[in-house]
Each structure stands twice: as structure tokens, then as C-alpha cells.
Amino acid sequence: MPITDDAIDRLRARIGVPEPHTVPPHYRLPGVDAFRHVAEAYGDDNPLWCDPEYGARTRWKGPIASPALVGGDSLVGEDEVPQVPEEHRELMKGDPLRGVHAFYSASMREWWAPLVPNRRVFRRNALVGVHDKASAFAERAVHEWTGQVFGDETGALLSGQYRLMIRTERSKARGAGREKTVEPAAYTEDEIAAIEAQYAAERPRGAEPRWWEDVEVGDRVGPLVKGPFTVTDTVCWHVGMGMGMYGVKALRLGAANRRRIPRFYHRDPQGIPDVMQRIHWDPEFAKRSGNATTFDYGRMRENWLIHLCTDWMGDDAWLWRLDCEFRAFNYTGDTQWLTGTVTRRYLADGGRPAVDLDIAAVNQRGLTTTPGHATILLPSREHGPVRLPDPPGGATDLTGALEAAAAQFAARDRDEETS
Secondary structure (H helix, E strand, O other): OOOOHHHHHHHHOOOOOOOOOOOOOOOOOOOHHHHHHHHHHOOOOOHHHOOHHHHHOOOOOOOOOOOOOOOOOOOOOEEOOOOOOHHHOOOOOOOOOOOOEEEEEEEEEEEOOOOOOOOOEEEEEEEEEEEEEOOOOOOOEEEEEEEEEEEEOOOOEEEEEEEEEEEEOHHHHOOOOOOOOOOOOOOOHHHHHHHHHHHHHOOOOOOOOOOHHHOOOOOEEEEEEEOOOOHHHHHHHHHHHOOHHHOOOOHHHHHHHHHHOHHHEEEOOOOOEEEHHHHHOOHHHHHHOOOOOOEOOHHHHHHHHHHHHHHHHOOOOEEEEEEEEOOOOOEOOOOEEEEEEEEEEEEEHHHEEEEEEEEEEEEOOOOEEEEEEEEEEOOEOOOEOOOOOOOHHHOOOHHHHHHHHHHHHHHHHHHHHHO
């Protein structure tokens, strides 16, 4: 189906219109058990996330949630807007780009304050950007950014996350971007031993401050290893993270969900309907969808990059921003090596000591699957402890935060058009 100017105009008309998320939050009242389950789901053993005694000795005076939990699609956040407002219901019906191929391409996240245990979290969701793009492998592409902002029951604004879906015309996009034949990874005993040695050497920096003055441009971050990736890792991911935005559940609850979204279910070789998410753990389902074999979720590697940053920065620092692109699949059996480099040391907004990092996940084939960037606020001997960043546009509520995000994406679009 071709992308038309009219379809783009109708999509842009939806920018900023709040709508509920597709499923309720996995954790309605996240406490230290939820903090631990999420951290363990991506292999993070930092006691700051889940040990009350350890947390009490830090500047936070108790455990705080890993940045991976504060957002994370369907992890947390009760809808501030439980249904589309009446005046917008006609506008929000259907998909103006229905039939146009879509793939999850990139993510941007920012964090403004910590989530502490046993507080309700609320969210506001809306489309925040629609950018008309030329595409290298399709006739026309649309970059569709959705945004969610999160705050807790005290009114503290916690975080924002923005997800990029690239919509491409099928005439050239069909078959592009998918690797139908990939040699499965195999390892010698020595290679497995090297990975095990790396795991044994890894640990969070913890209580030892990483002073801003001690960091230099060119400093290396990491490495961290994640792999060889197994179906068991996927199972552990779902234990902590839930089943995601499709509301997948078991047995009678699963049958109810199947009635709700029947097109998401496909018959397996035994004639049994099952979710398309099975492409992540069943090679036959993956091949049926055009992939070489099973693979991870992009959000996994984003969380691994978060882990790289928080292990490096220590308890007294603050991960402010992180973005990444999902450029290639992480197949079952692959190993990702995560590294980073300090690219800038400076005083950010309000004189906050900050560093920028280039970060990436690179697989055993030498392919960069997930490049990204991060900004971290560090304690300073001269400037004092970390001061948490301000929400965008000076926002004081979720409405203002989402409006500020939409304004930032509109400004980016204008800058790109004039550059």
C-alpha cells in the first residue's frame, strides 16, 4: 500500500492526543520484589535495585528501581487517560497507514527522578512525532514516534520513553531488513571459557563514586557480555518483564485474549493456536515469519546497554538519557559484547557535571547490532553531588511533559527539513 500525503496528514492530526495503553501494567504497585525480578530478567545483580539494607547506605536512602523498569512499555503505569476523549474518537479510529509495513527501529529514554518501592505509577501516552522520510530500500518511509511519560502517586515526574516505528511501502520493503539465512553460532570450549571469565570479572561499581573530574574523553566503558543467548534467557526475560503489549496469558485467560485479538494467533504444526510472539522461542514459527531462527526483543538490548551504563557509573551517579537503534537481530546462540567510549565531558543544564557516551552491542560476528548514546550525570568534587535533571520544558505534570516531548520532536523535524 502506498504512503500518501493525506494519510500522513491524518496521522499527524493525532499528535498529542492521549490514549490508553493497550494492556494494564504488569506491576501495579512495584516493590523491591518487582525491582529484583526486572533486574534479574536482564542479568543485573546490582544490590541498589533490590537490597533494602544496601540501599539505606546510599544517597537514595533505600533501594530504587533500575532505569529499565521505569517505563519499559507495559511494565508500569496506570493510564492517566483511561479512554480516548469523546471529541477525538473519530480521529483515532483505525490506522491511516494500514497495510504499510512497520518495524520497531529505535528507542529514546530519559529519566528525571527515582522510583522508590510501593508507589503507584501513572502514565500518559500519545503519538509525538510523524516525520516523512526518504528511504534507502523503500519508495517512501514515515518515522512514527510514540511517547509515554511516567509519574508516581506523589506527583513526581519519573521518566519518558519514545519508540520509533518505521513505516515503509511494501513494494521495496518486502523481504528487506530480514536475514533468512544466518549461520547459527557455535563455540569451542575456549570461547565459552572466555565468556565465563568475562562474566566472572563483571561487577557494578557500587559505592565507590566515579568523580566527574576523573573522567576523560576517550575513556573506555565496559566491556559487558550478554550471551550466548538462549531460549532460557527469553523465558527469564518474560518472568520479570511480563508478556508485553499483547496481553498474552495462560489457558482460560489466554483463550479470552485469543478472542480479543484473534489475528495475533497462528496454528502450530499440531493445529493449536498460539501467539506470534512464539517467533522468539520456536524456530519453526520464526522461519514462517521470514527469519532465520528465533531472536530476542529489541528492548532486551536496550536494557543491556542500560546495564552497561549503571555498572560503570556507580550508585551516586544518574543515568539521564539513553537512545539506541535496533539494526540487526540478536539470534539464539549469538553473543553480544557491550562497550562504550566517553565522547564529551561538560557542564549540562544548570551547571550539572555530565558525560556523553557512545555505546554499542556488537555480536560475535563483529556486527554492530545496537549502537547508541547515553548521558550520565556524575558527582563532582567541585560542583557537589548529582542534581537530578529537570523534566522537559519545565513540566510539572504528565500533560506538560508529553506536550514538551511533542514540541521537541516537531523541532527536530523542522531542523532536519532545513538541514
